[in-house]
Amino acid sequence: MITKLENGSVTSPQGFQGGAAACNVKGVEKDDGKLDVSIVLSDSDCTAAGTFTTSQFVAPPVTIDQETLAKNNSTIRGVITNSGNANAATGEIGLKNARRMQEVGATCSNLNSDQFLVMSTGVIGVQLPMEKIEKGIVEALDDCGHTDTHGLRASKGIMTTDTFVKMSAVEVQLSGGPVRIGGMSKGAGMIHPNMATMLGVVTTDAAIAPDLIKQMMKNAADVSFNRISVDGDTSTNDTVLLLANGASGIEINPSNQEDFALFKQALIQVCTELAQLIVRDGEGATKFAEIVVSGAKSKAEAHQVANTIATSPLVKTALAGSDANWGRVMAAAGRAGVSFDQYATTLKIGNDGENWLALTESGLPADYAEADAAAIFAETDIHIWLDLAQGDAAETVWTCDMTHGYITINADYRT
Amino acid sequence: MITKLENGSVTSPQGFQGGAAACNVKGVEKDDGKLDVSIVLSDSDCTAAGTFTTSQFVAPPVTIDQETLAKNNSTIRGVITNSGNANAATGEIGLKNARRMQEVGATCSNLNSDQFLVMSTGVIGVQLPMEKIEKGIVEALDDCGHTDTHGLRASKGIMTTDTFVKMSAVEVQLSGGPVRIGGMSKGAGMIHPNMATMLGVVTTDAAIAPDLIKQMMKNAADVSFNRISVDGDTSTNDTVLLLANGASGIEINPSNQEDFALFKQALIQVCTELAQLIVRDGEGATKFAEIVVSGAKSKAEAHQVANTIATSPLVKTALAGSDANWGRVMAAAGRAGVSFDQYATTLKIGNDGENWLALTESGLPADYAEADAAAIFAETDIHIWLDLAQGDAAETVWTCDMTHGYITINADYRT
Numbered sequence: 001m002i003t004k005l006e007n008g009s010v011t012s013p014q015g016f017q018g019g020a021a022a023c024n025v026k027g028v029e030k031d032d033g034k035l036d037v038s039i040v041l042s043d044s045d046c047t048a049a050g051t052f053t054t055s056q057f058v059a060p061p062v063t064i065d066q067e068t069l070a071k072n073n074s075t076i077r078g079v080i081t082n083s084g085n086a087n088a089a090t091g092e093i094g095l096k097n098a099r100r101m102q103e104v105g106a107t108c109s110n111l112n113s114d115q116f117l118v119m120s121t122g123v124i125g126v127q128l129p130m131e132k133i134e135k136g137i138v139e140a141l142d143d144c145g146h147t148d149t150h151g152l153r154a155s156k157g158i159m160t161t162d163t164f165v166k167m168s169a170v171e172v173q174l175s176g177g178p179v180r181i182g183g184m185s186k187g188a189g190m191i192h193p194n195m196a197t198m199l200g201v202v203t204t205d206a207a208i209a210p211d212l213i214k215q216m217m218k219n220a221a222d223v224s225f226n227r228i229s230v231d232g233d234t235s236t237n238d239t240v241l242l243l244a245n246g247a248s249g250i251e252i253n254p255s256n257q258e259d260f261a262l263f264k265q266a267l268i269q270v271c272t273e274l275a276q277l278i279v280r281d282g283e284g285a286t287k288f289a290e291i292v293v294s295g296a297k298s299k300a301e302a303h304q305v306a307n308t309i310a311t312s313p314l315v316k317t318a319l320a321g322s323d324a325n326w327g328r329v330m331a332a333a334g335r336a337g338v339s340f341d342q343y344a345t346t347l348k349i350g351n352d353g354e355n356w357l358a359l360t361e362s363g364l365p366a367d368y369a370e371a372d373a374a375a376i377f378a379e380t381d382i383h384i385w386l387d388l389a390q391g392d393a394a395e396t397v398w399t400c401d402m403t404h405g406y407i408t409i410n411a412d413y414r415t
Numbered sequence: 416m417i418t419k420l421e422n423g424s425v426t427s428p429q430g431f432q433g434g435a436a437a438c439n440v441k442g443v444e445k446d447d448g449k450l451d452v453s454i455v456l457s458d459s460d461c462t463a464a465g466t467f468t469t470s471q472f473v474a475p476p477v478t479i480d481q482e483t484l485a486k487n488n489s490t491i492r493g494v495i496t497n498s499g500n501a502n503a504a505t506g507e508i509g510l511k512n513a514r515r516m517q518e519v520g521a522t523c524s525n526l527n528s529d530q531f532l533v534m535s536t537g538v539i540g541v542q543l544p545m546e547k548i549e550k551g552i553v554e555a556l557d558d559c560g561h562t563d564t565h566g567l568r569a570s571k572g573i574m575t576t577d578t579f580v581k582m583s584a585v586e587v588q589l590s591g592g593p594v595r596i597g598g599m600s601k602g603a604g605m606i607h608p609n610m611a612t613m614l615g616v617v618t619t620d621a622a623i624a625p626d627l628i629k630q631m632m633k634n635a636a637d638v639s640f641n642r643i644s645v646d647g648d649t650s651t652n653d654t655v656l657l658l659a660n661g662a663s664g665i666e667i668n669p670s671n672q673e674d675f676a677l678f679k680q681a682l683i684q685v686c687t688e689l690a691q692l693i694v695r696d697g698e699g700a701t702k703f704a705e706i707v708v709s710g711a712k713s714k715a716e717a718h719q720v721a722n723t724i725a726t727s728p729l730v731k732t733a734l735a736g737s738d739a740n741w742g743r744v745m746a747a748a749g750r751a752g753v754s755f756d757q758y759a760t761t762l763k764i765g766n767d768g769e770n771w772l773a774l775t776e777s778g779l780p781a782d783y784a785e786a787d788a789a790a791i792f793a794e795t796d797i798h799i800w801l802d803l804a805q806g807d808a809a810e811t812v813w814t815c816d817m818t819h820g821y822i823t824i825n826a827d828y829r830t
Binding site for chain 1: 469470471472473503504505506538539540541650651728729732733735736738741742745746748749750751753754755757758775777778779780817818819821822823825826
């Protein structure tokens with residue numbers, strides 16, 4: 001059984017602390033006191049794994065985490081994140097500063113540098129203000145504690161243009177007893193499959209072997225963080241980290257198939273909620289859409305078509321305008337680079353994933369009332385289901401609408 | 416020598432007529448008298464070729480043109496276009512109606528059905544109002560004439576959300592005498608490489624052999640119509656047609672290399688102007704951007720990176736906001752799926768393709784004044800040049816900015 005924990009986050013699993021500090025990383029003239037250094041700290045060593053941006057432009061903190069995890073993924077103790085500055089396009093100095101963040105964390109907590117992972121998010125091409133950052137790390141470590149409030153503070157510390165804090169936690173009853181999984185994420189603009197300006201930290205008090213945790217992170221990210229799209233752009237800093245400290249005394253073992261499946265399901269549930277919250281908080285977003293493509297020849301083709309629909313500006317503006325414009329969905333599907341028979345396709349829409357209204361059948365307009373379609377598109381949560389009738393593969397992606405708010409935020413971001 | 420002809424269009428080459436009629440295809444309550452049936456007619460037989468949408472959803476007029484040209488590309492006499500209704504997602508009835516458009520044209524002019532090509536643009540999923548269309552074809556044929564005004568009327572008849580008419584014509588001095596090339600296009604939203612809701616007709620009074628014209632059309636379209644992007648979406652109806660009637664008495668012959676190269680250049684010039692006019696009239700567009708990617712390992716990779724930059728909503732909103740945000744250009748390039756060394760890249764911007772300001776060098780911010788970058792981005796025409804330093808291949812694409820106007824047009828199109 002999986003039970004959702006109200007107000008839960010990275011500190012919900014046993015032995016995890018959270019903390020944050022406000023040090024004006026962004027350097028705004030009138031310091032607004034925004035929390036911009038965030039710490040997740042485990043009382044004991046963790047196995048750990050990460051999923052990272054696939055961009056050719058990789059920010060130094062991503063490089064440092066990848067190097068660190070390659071050497072040590074069994075005695076990780078914490079994650080240090082700053083918002084307000086992405087430490088991206090910063091070259092050798094950026095690498096040195098990311099390493100310095102590890103060192104400061106290690107020195108304050110009597111640990112080694114390679115026991116800390118680091119993340120940064122914010123403006124690109126500006127060196128980190130290290131004096132502030134170092135002071136922030138010291139203060140955030142001082143701030144650390146095990147309560148929900150500490151988890152909330154850590155979650156707030158990673159936000160940038162996010163309009164609400166993103167947290168999720170569950171408790172899972174396994175045969176040996178309960179374990180917990182908690183997490184936090186941040187997103188807003190530039191969100192896309194294969195990771196985006198998306199940061200996430202997921203913690204669990206289950207024990208997961210070092211040779212198992214990487215695959216578990218990847219499997220969970222593939223069906224959650226890698227299934228969302230806000231504007232098709234991805235960033236230089238995308239990182240989702242999973243830390244397992246084993247404080248529950250229960251080890252996740254693939255040989256216990258039932259427990260293993262249940263834990264994987266719970267991990268996916270937390271990652272999916274964290275990912276969907278990012279979409280719901282997409283820059284200027286007013287709608288949340290689930291795009292399902294079924295009947296494809298392969299999962300890759302289903303994903304490609306779903307993703308093309310999800311990133312189409314014409315589909316996203318139709319969502320914004322509450323206009324059930326199936327022509328735009330068909331046009332996007334048609335240019336996805338996947339071969340299918342247009343006169344075999346069916347397009348349906350709905351609000352709950354259970355009740356559907358067919359807009360087209362056999363590639364031609366179905367017999368439906370325009371008012372019924374408009375009523376579905378007027379809701380906040382919209383499901384779009386395209387069946388290609390070519391095979392058995394299906395994929396789901398989540399996206400949001402594209403509004404005047406998106407233009408306002410992104411046409412005026414730096415000015 | 417290539418001379419641009421003021422106010423020239425499809426009727427500038429000898430022996431071509433244009434005409435149009437207003438028949439309220441769209442069925443708006445208060446008939447606004449918009450010209451919505453357009454004819455291009457040649458006094459004598461033409462060789463012809465077309466470039467068509469690559470979408471899996473293909474509208475009936477595209478299918479009919481492909482079938483017609485496969486059977487007959489040497490005695491084409493005209494192109495009949497209606498705006499206001501795309502005759503797309505209309506199935507067997509749509510095919511029958513597209514054929515009927517050919518028949519009506521043929522009957523009125525004592526020709527065969529397979530001597531006419533047809534195009535449609537407008538709303539999807541609604542059958543053509545054939546009574547109006549047939550009346551419109553008769554009236555538009557009656558309206559036909561050889562003057563610039565007739566060319567202008569034909570050009571107006573294909574417009575939909577376009578805010579200005581798109582025409583271009585040149586005269587080329589070949590060794591045997593002058594020949595002319597003229598054309599018209601329509602576009603606005605949904606414009607993307609590999610064709611979009613883009614229609615175009617190009618005419619020439621040069622003679623081009625039937626086995627040569629297809630390749631000439633493809634070569635010209637590849638570096639013009641297939642190099643533009645408004646919002647990354649493509650349509651079901653995209654068609655560009657080339658008709659050569661030989662009325663100048665001069666044949667384009669590959670064995671005369673100098674003439675052949677000059678004619679190809681002139682054809683590309685007309686197609687490029689028609690394509691660029693589409694971008695300049697992109698829905699809500701206020702800026703025109705030329706994206707050059709050089710130093711790629713192949714032209715395909717250069718094109719892929721340039722195209723990813725051109726379709727990035729974050730780049731396009733930065734253009735709208737006059738924000739020289741190189742981080743967004745790098746982020747788009749980084750996720751294009753092309754491998755390169757971020758620390759070898761150089762990014763420059765300018766307004767004329769000759770004078771450049773470096774924003775990054777070796778992947779790091781260059782030493783420039785923010786005010787200089789802002790001044791470049793404040794202009795209407797912006798050039799962005801990314802060098803990957805991996806090879807010798809380069810490609811150019813053209814795009815526009817993404818503004819509140821785009822959202823307004825597309826969130827409210829049908830309502």
